[in-house]
Amino acid sequence: MNLIFLGPPGAGKGTQAKRLAKEFDLKHISTGDILRDAVKSQTPLGMKAKEYMDRGELVPDELIIALIEEVMPEGGGVILDGFPRTIKQAEALDELFDKKSLKIDRVILFDAPDEDIVQRLSGRRTCPSCGAVFHVKFNPPKEDEICDRCGTKLIQREDDKEEVVRKRLEVYRKQTAPLIEYYEKRSILVKLNASKGIEEVYGELLSLLR
Numbered sequence: 001m002n003l004i005f006l007g008p009p010g011a012g013k014g015t016q017a018k019r020l021a022k023e024f025d026l027k028h029i030s031t032g033d034i035l036r037d038a039v040k041s042q043t044p045l046g047m048k049a050k051e052y053m054d055r056g057e058l059v060p061d062e063l064i065i066a067l068i069e070e071v072m073p074e075g076g077g078v079i080l081d082g083f084p085r086t087i088k089q090a091e092a093l094d095e096l097f098d099k100k101s102l103k104i105d106r107v108i109l110f111d112a113p114d115e116d117i118v119q120r121l122s123g124r125r126t127c128p129s130c131g132a133v134f135h136v137k138f139n140p141p142k143e144d145e146i147c148d149r150c151g152t153k154l155i156q157r158e159d160d161k162e163e164v165v166r167k168r169l170e171v172y173r174k175q176t177a178p179l180i181e182y183y184e185k186r187s188i189l190v191k192l193n194a195s196k197g198i199e200e201v202y203g204e205l206l207s208l209l210r
Helices: 013-024 031-040 044-054 061-071 087-099 114-122 162-184 198-209
Strands: 003-006 027-030 078-081 106-111 124-126 133-135 189-193
Touching: 003 013, 003 162, 013 027, 013 078, 013 198, 027 031, 027 061, 031 044, 031 061, 044 061, 061 087, 087 162, 106 198, 114 124, 114 162, 162 189, 189 198
Parallel strands: 003 078, 003 106, 027 078, 106 189
Antiparallel strands: 124 133
């Protein structure tokens, strides 16, 4: 089973991908994670990607595809989380799958209203020390703004600030919306209501895959 999880930032793709990957023994491929791992491990591709990142530039599509190919299991069995983001990336991904004689079985669109996403992301608080994540409304720390795990003062990440979240959503709608049509034409796209609770969304996800 090879899946693509599409949807705006903060729609819960990563949370559900991790859980599904564990339950069905699939490889969870998040481009952010593989980029960070490649840079940290100082692989040749990672060092090349770092040059772009250090200059504040986007890592080119061909480099991202090469990184995905590097971690792709031989017989497939993957969840691609948040990739592709553009038609160009989708076409490059199709070429990679063809080369490996694999096919994309399902594209799951995590659908949630912008206001839900803004509330979810702008309410997030992160521990700069241990990486624990809290939410002012849905998962508040026991002590206000203090990490339950290590006692460090929590922070709001720059990209979780409301004005930044709205900008990210704008970019998503512009860049990624055409992908919905791209995969709908191939009859492999299904929509998932991602504004429900984590358990409900997971249950719906399982029924869509059956």
